[in-house]
Amino acid sequence: MGNEQILIQLRSGKQKEAIAELYKIFPSIRHFIRTHGGNDDEAKDIFQEALIIFYKNAMKPEFTLSATPHTYLFSVSKYLWKDELKKKNKLVHFEVEKQEEVSQHEHTEEKFRWMDKILNSLGEKCTEILQLFYYKKQSMDEIAQQLGYKNVDTAKTQKYKCIERAKVMANEFNVKTINNEL
């Protein structure tokens, strides 16, 4: 599968096909981590972190791949693992290339992690409709049909209500955080 094909799949709601393809590199990464002081669980965490970084980049329209996605994932995973070993005060000797995306990812994670709590408290109905639209990239026609809404407009209204709710909660959260900091 070509590099572009994977990006297209990730951007068009066919993430599972892309993930299946990307997972082909996992055994090699797991082997690398196993032989550099890690275990299978750690290998999984590192690899999935690398996948998330790849996904976030793939969502940027300007993002293109100079190497294969597998090479990219391997480099990022190695970098993440070296970083992890460093945090554990373990000495290690293997070469890694600096990965700008990783520090950027860590920064945005820190900045936006609080949003997960809000999204988790939106309820099943909202989660479903928002996931189908923003992640699975389904049209509102398809969503209305799939979730049994009366028509597209009703589905749209429901979607915007959910966004509104999330925004209200986010603003409340920010106000509380600011107050606590004060």
Place this chain on the structure above:
Amino acid sequence: MRNELKHIEEIENYLSGNLSFAEKTLFESRMNSDSNFLQEIELQKSLTERIALKGFTNEIQNFHNEWLISESKIIGNGFQVKWILNTFLAIFITGISALSIYYFAGENKENLISENEKSITDTTILKKKKSTTNKSVSFIPNGPNYNVTAPTTYAFTPQNKPKTLAQILNSDSITPIGTVNNVLARLQVPFEEITMDAYEGTEFMTKYSRSRVVMPGGILQHQDGSKVTGEVTIRYREFRNAAEIVFSEIPMEHEQNGEKFQMNSAGMIEIRAIQNGEELKIGKNNYFMLDYNVTETLDDAYFWSMNDQSKKWTCEDTLKYGNPNPEIPDHKEENYGMLTGKFFNVLSKDTIYYAKIKLTPVGDIGQTVSSAYYNDTGFVMPKIKPGRYMATISKNGFESYVFENIEIVAGKSRILEVNLKPRKSNGHTISKWFYSTFNKNSLNRKLKTVKAHASLTSLKEIPASLMGEFAMIESPNEMIYDDMSLSKKEQRKNQQSANIKENKPSFIVEQKSKNEIVKNKFNHTVYGLKCAGFGVYNCDQIIKMKDPVKVRPMFRNSSESIDNSTFKQMFIIDKNMNSVFSFYGTDFAISSSGRNCFLLYHNGKIYGVKEEEFASMKITKDGTYEFQLTDITKQLQSTEDLKKYLGL
């Protein structure tokens, strides 16, 4: 739509590029002049991106579970037990969902099974050679590579649809993993293993049936399509009876043109190739050959391969029977030596966290023939050509210890114990080695020239007939047993007194079982079967169920009350056939003229109904029947126990 919602819609249209030029200009003008508005846009953007990211995170989590399931099929007993235990439940339950056959939908609770319902299938035929009572099935594939593409047509309603893996794992009703694993893990057929060089290939005979496998060199590829080099492990196992098939996750059903068939096997084999944890594949237009010893000759039997993902069977070839395979030397082990051992004190305070040993032939520096990493159970280099080697020990990636001369003798195993605990002496780190059957005096002399300052002690040598059958057991305060003929208890007693005198860390080599060569017990061999990929292959006849009856079981058990309305994993073994029929639900189907046994897996336990108990119920028509279950969990320590229980 309220104005607030229209406002959100407008922001969304802007973010997704759906505003006209005029609208966009106006929107951006406001955005640039109103910082609150800008913040609102950024918040909405971040929220929607986070929603997508959350979806992706969930999807990779779910995919990982699926991936583990597919990987588990290639994992034999050589892999870490802990991993297997943790994933076994997922593997099992998903398998059951996939295996469900003859599913019944639509019955109402008051009238569970209508007496007037039409029989499930047409007249059933179980056709074996020399059989006088049955008719042959009119299924003849169109020669090799006949691909069965008929879709599955089971009528699942939302209420009775088998759960997805994620649903099952999240279900409150799920049995604790530990409980499940213990019994099901015991009922797996273990993999046998041989190693080969990817370029050299190998030819071997399977341990159980003495079938011949010819694996040519140069046919293996990594998943990314690159050529495989170096040592490869071939894992294989055979399924020859229902006790071995029952928990294997191999579906014994086949659907063709909307008709369901049962599979009656004359022997199945699963073969995988592994290198560094990766399952390898066979390159395009390549194949390995199989001369397979079948358990019986069946009419209209064919050679089938199973797709690992879809669990569907493809007919590959006809079966050409011939005389049994001639014997070939078993693995040629007498031409190799084996090196086993263990690093200890690896996790010491000087941040050593991994260690590696590699062997290089003396006089051929730079060509590493074999290497092993430290792990919890020691290292094993099973196939080393006889000769003299230089052993290099690495800690944390640095070569720390070099021993110049280790002799590997054909048909013998060396056991090394490497103490990596560092202590300073004349500026050098000292390691202590224990080794087997070396010429102590000459080695000591040679080692004086080695900077590592090692001291050596004679240890145990293992004869070739036992090679590959030993387990390394960590036992820091015990010595190696010198006399393998002593009972374990006696050895431990001797050990304790030895330990008092010499407080040395060590490890135990424990004999698991003798590597007895099993002679071919089958009378017919199918020759020249081409296998273009790794996976499960089956020499099999497909048949329709004879005199089918639908059964809604009610269960009784003296020790536990079993809720009859919940879905369960049920298995029917008809002893007229070599097969297992799996059901996930509240009903199952049997052939009323079959010699049926019944197994139920529920709450981490296995319950059984033997053939004679089943027969006494006289089930001849559709309906609800009460089954008296016997909890057989404890008595099932292996597939052999299950075989005995079922009377196979």
